[in-house]
Structures are given as C-alpha cells and as structure tokens.
Amino acid sequence: MTATILLVDDEKNARNNIGSYLESEGYEVLLAADLKTARKHLAAQEADIVLLDVQLPDGYGPDLLAETAQLPFRPPIIMITAHGKIEMAVEAMKNGAHDFIQKPIKFDRLEQSIKRAEDIVEMREELAHFRRSQQEVLDSIVINSEVMKNVFTEAQRAARHSTSILISGETGTGKEVLARAIHRMGPRSDKPFIDINCAAVQNTMLESELFGYEAGAFTGAQKRKRGLMEVADEGILFLDEISSMSPDMQAKILRALEERSFRRVGSTTSIQIDVQILAASNKNLPELIEKNVFREDLYYRLKVINIEIPPLRDHPEDIPGLAGHFIKTNNPKMGLNIENMTPAALELLKKYSWPGNIRELRNVIERAMIFCDEATIDVNHLPVEIKGS
Numbered sequence: 001m002t003a004t005i006l007l008v009d010d011e012k013n014a015r016n017n018i019g020s021y022l023e024s025e026g027y028e029v030l031l032a033a034d035l036k037t038a039r040k041h042l043a044a045q046e047a048d049i050v051l052l053d054v055q056l057p058d059g060y061g062p063d064l065l066a067e068t069a070q071l072p073f074r075p076p077i078i079m080i081t082a083h084g085k086i087e088m089a090v091e092a093m094k095n096g097a098h099d100f101i102q103k104p105i106k107f108d109r110l111e112q113s114i115k116r117a118e119d120i121v122e123m124r125e126e127l128a129h130f131r132r133s134q135q136e137v138l139d140s141i142v143i144n145s146e147v148m149k150n151v152f153t154e155a156q157r158a159a160r161h162s163t164s165i166l167i168s169g170e171t172g173t174g175k176e177v178l179a180r181a182i183h184r185m186g187p188r189s190d191k192p193f194i195d196i197n198c199a200a201v202q203n204t205m206l207e208s209e210l211f212g213y214e215a216g217a218f219t220g221a222q223k224r225k226r227g228l229m230e231v232a233d234e235g236i237l238f239l240d241e242i243s244s245m246s247p248d249m250q251a252k253i254l255r256a257l258e259e260r261s262f263r264r265v266g267s268t269t270s271i272q273i274d275v276q277i278l279a280a281s282n283k284n285l286p287e288l289i290e291k292n293v294f295r296e297d298l299y300y301r302l303k304v305i306n307i308e309i310p311p312l313r314d315h316p317e318d319i320p321g322l323a324g325h326f327i328k329t330n331n332p333k334m335g336l337n338i339e340n341m342t343p344a345a346l347e348l349l350k351k352y353s354w355p356g357n358i359r360e361l362r363n364v365i366e367r368a369m370i371f372c373d374e375a376t377i378d379v380n381h382l383p384v385e386i387k388g389s
Contacts (some may be wrong), residue, residue, distance in 0.1 A: 003118050004028040006047035008038040008064075009080070010057050014103070018051065021107055027114075035059045042068060047075050049098075049117045051110075054081035054088065062088075065095040073124060076117035080105060145315035151178070151307060158305045159185035164257070166302045167280040169309030172359030175280040178309060179238045188276060191235030194228050199241035206249050208265050211256075217266025229262060229275060236276045242302070243283040243294060254298045277302065312354040312361065319349050322358060326365040327377070338369055341377040348379060352386050 005027050009015050012033075019029045030047060032038040035058050041047050042064075050068075054061045061079065068074045076098035081088070089100040098120070099113040143149055158165050159182045167175045176195065183193040201209055208217075212227030229237055245253070256262040257277060261270040279302045288294035312319070323346065327338050341349075345368075354360055368381040379387060 002026060002028065003048040003114070003121060004030065004046060005049045005051060005114070006030045006032060006038060006041050006075070007051045008032045008035070008056065008061065009051070009053040010034060010055075011053075014053075018105065018110075021110075022114075025111065033057070035061070035064060038064065039067070042071065042075070045071075045073065048121045049114060050075050050077040052077050052079055054079060062092050062095060062097070065092065065097060069096055076120050078110075078113050078117065143318055144321055145317045147310050147315050148318055151309055152181075154305075154307050155182050156185060158182060158307065160187070162186070162188065162276045163304045164277045164279070164302050165305045165307060166285075166299075167278065167307050167309065168285075169280075169282065170311045170357055171282045172357035173309040173311060174358050175282075175309060176238065176240060178307065179236075179240075179278045179280065182278060183236050186236075186276075188235050192232050193236050193238065194232040195238040195240060196228055197240045199244040203244075203246040203249055206245065207252060210253070211262050211264055213265035214267045217264070221266070224264070227262075227264065229256065229273060230264075230271060232275050233273050234275075236278055239277065239279040241281065242279045243281045243285060243288055247293075247295065250295045250298050254295065254301060257301055312357045316350040319361065320346050322361055323349060323365055326362050327369065330366055330369055334366075334369060336369055336372075337375065338372055338377060339375045342379065345377055345379050345382060348382060348386050 005022055007015055007019055007022070007029060009018070010033050015031050015033070019031055022029045030041050032041060033056075035056050038050070038052070042050075050064075052061045052064060061081075065077060068077065074096070077096070078099045078101060079089070079092045079097050080101050080103060082103040092100055098117050101110060101113060143152065155178055165179075165182065167178055169175050179195070180193060183189060196209060198206060208221075208225070208227065210227050210229050212225045212230055213221050215221055215223045239253075252262075256273075259270075260274065261272050263270055285294050285299050289296045289299060320341075323341060327340070331337060349361070349364075356363075364383060364386060365377075367383060368377045372378075372381045
C-alpha cells in the first residue's frame, strides 16, 4: 500500500526535512503546522498515519490521541518530540500512541515505525473489507425462517476459515448459491471461485478437467491445458454433485487434498496448490459409503464442516420473500413492471410441497410473470400443479 502520512509539526525546517524524506520513500505527505489544520485533515479521513509533535502553538499534541479514539478508522499516531521524557512516552502509549520517537529523528528508526503502522492500517482495511462483503451477502439474501437463519449463521462462521465444507441438500435448495455466499464472505473473496458439476462431466474426462493435461498426454491433446484445480489456486473450487465421481477419481481427489498437490495428466511433475474445497451433494453420502460407492476417507476429509440446507417445504415462511426477490430481479430482464402477488396466490405457493425446491419456485414465478398482464400476479397466473395443491 502507499500510505498517506500527516506530519504535524510547527517547526518549518522539521516539516520540510521529514516531509522530503517521506516523499522520497514513496509516501504521500500532508503538512500541518498546528492542531487546527491537523483536525481538518483527520475529519476528512485523508491520513493513514500521523506523525505528531508534542508541543504545538495551539495546544498539546497528545490531546489529539483522545480525539482520534472516537474516529471509525483511527490512524496510528507516532509521537515525535525534542523534549522527550520517559513519563511522557509512557502516558502517550497508554493513550493509544503507536510509537514515540525523539528528535533529532533517525530516518531508519522512523521508517521501521512507519512500516509497523502500515501493517496495522492494511490489517484494518482487510478486516473492514471482510465485514463489508459479509454484510453485502447477507443483505442480498431473503430469509425469514429461523431454520434458514441458522444455516446462514453457520455459513458465516465457516466462511472465516479456509477449511473444507460439505453442503448437503435436495436438488434445487440453493447449494451453489450458499457456496458463492461463503466465497464472498470469506478471506478468499478476491480470489477465484471455480465451480464444476461433476455429474455433467464424463468420469473419463473429469480428471483432465480438474487436473489439466500435458501436450500429447492422449489423442487430441495438442497443447498443455491447466486444470480447474490449478485455475482455482489461492481461491475456492466448488465440486457440485460430488457423489457422481467414480471411486478412482475420488482417490485422486483425496490424494490432491491431502498432499496439496497434483500432477497434470501425462506429467511427472507435481504442482503445489492452495485451494479451499467446497463440495455439494443431493444424495445421502453415508448411505453411499455403506454401499461402497463413496469413499469414507474422502467424506470425512470434505466434511470438516457440514452444512445441511433444508427443503423449501420445511420453511414456507421464506416463500413470500423469495417470490418477491424473483419478481424484482426478473422485471428488468423481462421488460416487465410487476409489483407483487395477491394473498390468495401466495397462500397457494406456501401450501405447495415444492419437490424442486427454490429452483422450482423461481421457474414458477418466471412463468407466472409471462402470463400476467397486470401489476399483480394472481391465482390464475400459476401453473395447474400449484392451483391443484
């Protein structure tokens, strides 16, 4: 990062000398000869770090420590003085000063202090970004039921750590939506999110999709291809419908997870990776383990954290909010201006069993919007299976 440093000193020579040095080191520098000017810069949140003299013409420099304690993002303050005393330094540090440096300033000592202050600023910015991304995800999710609130509470906690997560639930319950939410809420949010539906890829091709291949590895492999696991390095790889993997492929995935490395098809060289794995299944994996269809060791490697998404029929109180969300997002795409649904239509939606879960609800709302010529969706706009429920 390139920090902006506010230098508060009433001595012109000190401001010029220290300021010139800081600029030569690549920092942006703001100058203030008194507390009044310093307060203006701080109020405008222009400074990342403050170098603050003790004795100033309009007040006592350390008084600024108490004032900045109330700021949302308090910049680290390095006290500088020609009249240093141990008692003064101790008091300043107690009140939140980052460091205390005596004049004449040794620039190597000052640089060390600023580097430590930069680390603090960078850590605060990362934490603020993390909290903002979490809130943005939560704001975009429409839930009213306690059962779904618990699911997203679990997801929030799980997102803080780069551990393997297994997401279970029926088809259409929103497993991929939850996986993407975990990505946006977690420390890898600015890194890749790569997804693959394992059921949609032939098992003979799945290895080359995940691990890549070298030129000449098989017929048609004319040039090297990076696999999705390599593309997802430092980010997240989401393995949807993992239960469809063959036992042989399961063994290779397990080895890659355990060793944090893999080999492209046709290569003898291992590639080191740092990938967080999220996996999803709509089948009961313990039952598949009993049938010797799914590896028990891979199951436990994936389910460090297990999040179960309930079917929509178990939380019908979320249906009105979800329906409203789908209407809102579909309107601009479909060139419509539908506002809501009648109570009778909503009541039918809440009574329906939803075998296709949220995905089916989304499709039903889209269909209803197509057949709706008014501003409100009513019972007659719903498909016959809903009206018959």
